Amino acid sequence: MSEPQHPATDATSVAPGVVAPDAGGDDAGPPAVARDTRWNDAIARVVSGGWAVSLGAVVLAVLAGSVMIAFTDEGVQEASSYFFARPGDTLAAIGQAVGGAYSALFRGAVYNYTADSFVQGIRPLTQSLTYATPLIVAGLGLAIAFRSGLFNIGGQGQMLISAAAAGWVGFAFDLPVGLHVVVALVAGVAAGALWGALAGLLKATTGAHEVIVTIMLNYVAFYLLSYLLATPGLLQAPGSANPKTPPMAETALLPRLLGPSFRLHLGFLLALAAVFLAWWLLERSSLGFSLRAVGENPHAARVAGIDVSRSTVLAMLVSGALVGLAGSTQVLGLITTGFSYDIDAGIGFDAITVALLGSSNPVGVLFAGLLFGGFKAGGSVMQASEGIPIEIVLVVQSLIVLFIAAPPLVRAVFRLPQPGRRTPAKGRRLGAARRQEVQR
Template sequence: MNRVIQVFTKESFLVPLFAIILGLVVGALAMLAGGFNPLLAYESLVVKVFGDLYNFGEAIRQITPLIFTGLAVAFAFRTGLFNIGAEGQFIMGMLGAVYVGVAFDLPPIIHAVVAIIVGALMGGIWAGIAGYLKAARGVHEVITSIMLNWIGMYFANYILNAFLVPKGQQRSEIVHDSAVITLQALSNFLGGARVHWGTPLALICAVIFFIILWKTKTGYELRAVGLNPHASEYAGMSVNRNIVKAMFISGLFAGLGGACETLGVFHYLAVMSAMPGYGFDGIAVALIGGNTPIGIVLGAFLFGALSYGAAGMKFSAGVPIELIRIVISSVIFFVAAHGIVRYLLKPILAKRKEEGR
């Protein structure tokens, strides 16, 4: 019992928890300023997410791609890189999966596995381009990965219009049933919610994230290069190869998210006039989660629940959806500005230090 209490009173747990609470308080103040009842709004949000099995299943569906993109951003950050291109990698994953799902006719299970692998590889290769440009030409990955987001969207639209979209339509053909990864039994239990195998796969990826970075030689090299490339090169590590490798693995996570979203939820890919947004939200999820696998899963749950529950706040409490973005932005602000949170928590943290002596 004492061990549990120590975990929940550690600074690494208290700071993000207090930041989330502060964000919710700021959101409540914004609602009050707008003439809305924050208690009713938050109650409506909770009811929307947990009120019935269908909405709970849909909330899980909303959370799943955020885990993938959060892992993608966090993996790059842990290796000293800034992957701002998870959005483009997510789109590449969607494109690769839907192409295999539509253009090929393979046996069940094998078809879905091949489509998922191709989607993941497409995301990895797309991120690897930014890694290569940094390693070979010294171009900063923030610039290239952002630019690749737009290139990825327009490239996907070109492939769709050229090969996959029937004449007069704005979306691809439906992928073959053999490539669909919907969890049908669970979907029926959850009232038809669009749950799929991507959710357990996302949790498995969180474990793989941890194993690669902290339990393998490759992970040690990736972290070492990110921490000090000059010392790593002196120690015999290939800095350029590890930069490309880190971005490739990061892109794999985002590509997997895109593949699972296509094969598990929509079963087609529409011509895009705007980006899906999961890659950009993944940056916030990684930040909220402290770039740790467990933190990312919890951060995705918080971010996804707030986003999905916004509809409940709008219809039941009359709160505009924009206000939920204030809540999310406030949470991100206080997590990022952990110096402010630590200052507010100084009496509690000081007391914990004295007790630990």
């Protein structure tokens, strides 16, 4: 009669995430101690994710910005002239310069703790949310293109075309309250979608690279809008020689969420709804599955029966529609007194950084847009109160892109595990399982 097997040494009785004890034997060495490694595995999976690289890129960029702030501060330069005699003065000057700069950034982006009232104190936060609104929506559009394997850098052109369409409906039509703003938004979204789909159609039918096509379409949109603004009877304000449109009609304006004294408008809620819609599209819909499959491997997707050309056009259409929503909120919610050919305000290109920083994930794009909105709102306060050049904020944003483009560098600096690398705990479990298999 065979001897019964001990439960502790049975491979099927070992709980997941627990290192199985060694079965013993002459060559087996000391028995391994059973240990729960589930928490170690969870931490390893968290820090090896893409969000950890994004957070590390932001930290490195902020540190680099701190160095630039210190080097450009006059107090630090003066104290460094006698550094070896009194090094504490230099360190104190550095702390005062960097601390003052980032406290001013906080006061301009989140909460002004020097304000006389709470209402005045939260005004910076509302400004950050207002600036973040078009960045979030445009970033979502570019993220969907990136997840589909397309590098859409035509956000500028799509914003200009959508702004022209939404603005034209906003000032040229006389519609009832409620209906007017909806029609203007639909016109802007449709214009952006068609402009993006044009690039996707050229990619699908002729094989033209979307980067080249979208760059060229940016120029086409810019000069087309310039012509419309300079031609009386089109977009130019009547009786004016300036390239600027008339103000939007009151019925076409997006409502202010916190009253007329704050600039935060309904577009922010539309941006939050767009985040949910983009998440559902990518993660829960069959169209999103097709787009992600084409983005991962278009050849395998074609073999699986997915129409790659159709998916390419649809991806650019959805991408352009979301960027078009960003352009519409600019003219109907923020710049409502008339706009010119600079209505995009660089958002079309900043959205690329937002999409990259958010790892092309809708939730990540939301937080990345909020961060860049805070940079934009707080940068002017930092410049006005501390004399910090606004270009330093732009350099920090550029460094974020640089570090995002070099994930191995960020992982090496913060000692993050490389994705796909087997963790030691997992290796121990596999080793124990192999020894038990051999002994059986």
